[in-house]
Amino acid sequence: MTDPDLFDLEHAALAEATLVFEDTHAPAGIYRLALGELIGHYERLLRETGRLIRRSDRQEREMTVLNQRLQALARSLEYRARHDTLTGVLNRGAVIELSNDMLSRCDMSLIVLDLDHFKRINDTYGHPAGDMVLQTVVGQLQSVVPEAGEIGRVGGEEFTVMLPRTSLDDALTIAENMRAAVAAHIFPAPIERNITASFGVSWNDTGTPFESAYGRADEALYIAKRNGRDQVVRAR
Numbered sequence: 001m002t003d004p005d006l007f008d009l010e011h012a013a014l015a016e017a018t019l020v021f022e023d024t025h026a027p028a029g030i031y032r033l034a035l036g037e038l039i040g041h042y043e044r045l046l047r048e049t050g051r052l053i054r055r056s057d058r059q060e061r062e063m064t065v066l067n068q069r070l071q072a073l074a075r076s077l078e079y080r081a082r083h084d085t086l087t088g089v090l091n092r093g094a095v096i097e098l099s100n101d102m103l104s105r106c107d108m109s110l111i112v113l114d115l116d117h118f119k120r121i122n123d124t125y126g127h128p129a130g131d132m133v134l135q136t137v138v139g140q141l142q143s144v145v146p147e148a149g150e151i152g153r154v155g156g157e158e159f160t161v162m163l164p165r166t167s168l169d170d171a172l173t174i175a176e177n178m179r180a181a182v183a184a185h186i187f188p189a190p191i192e193r194n195i196t197a198s199f200g201v202s203w204n205d206t207g208t209p210f211e212s213a214y215g216r217a218d219e220a221l222y223i224a225k226r227n228g229r230d231q232v233v234r235a236r
Contacts, residue, residue, distance in 0.1 A: 109171030
């Protein structure tokens with residue numbers, strides 16, 4: 001069983017008017033009646049067409065708004081998938097992906113830093129104070145890292161800075177500036193003192209795997225820890 005045509009009545013009126021038109025001997029009253037029927041159905045068609053157009057326009061506007069919301073949601077989900085919730089910098093997965101991409105195209109210096117004695121902050125002042133420290137430190141790093149650099153959080157209090165096309169000497173200077181910026185900041189209550197960080201720096205030629213670049217910088221970081229912390233060490 002087929003669905004009824006929306007314009008069945010109009011088709012019937014048109015067929016009837018066609019028969020009257022073809023009857024050359026039909027009286028004038030019949031013509032007038034057929035014309036009146038056509039006018040009534042034509043007016044209905046205009047109303048229905050206007051209503052359909054308005055509904056279509058409304059649905060189009062609603063679809064546009066929905067698409068905009070979906071695009072915003074997709075951007076938000078993509079951002080959350082690649083960024084650390086607390087600090088807003090890249091997360092570990094994004095660091096690995098971006099580093100491998102950079103290293104496939106150019107040389108890159110990699111800085112790994114770790115806050116000194118951070119566990120004591122959480123144990124003494126609580127995790128909200130620790131979170132405030134991490135967020136503040138990220139702000140200090142961002143004030144020093146050049147525009148081409150990317151900052152990521154790879155662990156609880158451990159961060160990386162990716163510096164494409166940056167020489168080892170320049171990377172060491174940037175790391176030292178970051179170290180000085182972190183050490184110079186006096187945190188508000190309840191901490192009311194400064195916090196230091198240790199740094200390891202590696203320079204890596206094009207094609208170096210991220211694991212190798214990170215491993216060498218991480219080894220240098222732990223040498224800085226063993227040598228007294230609050231210092232920058234270059235990878236061997």
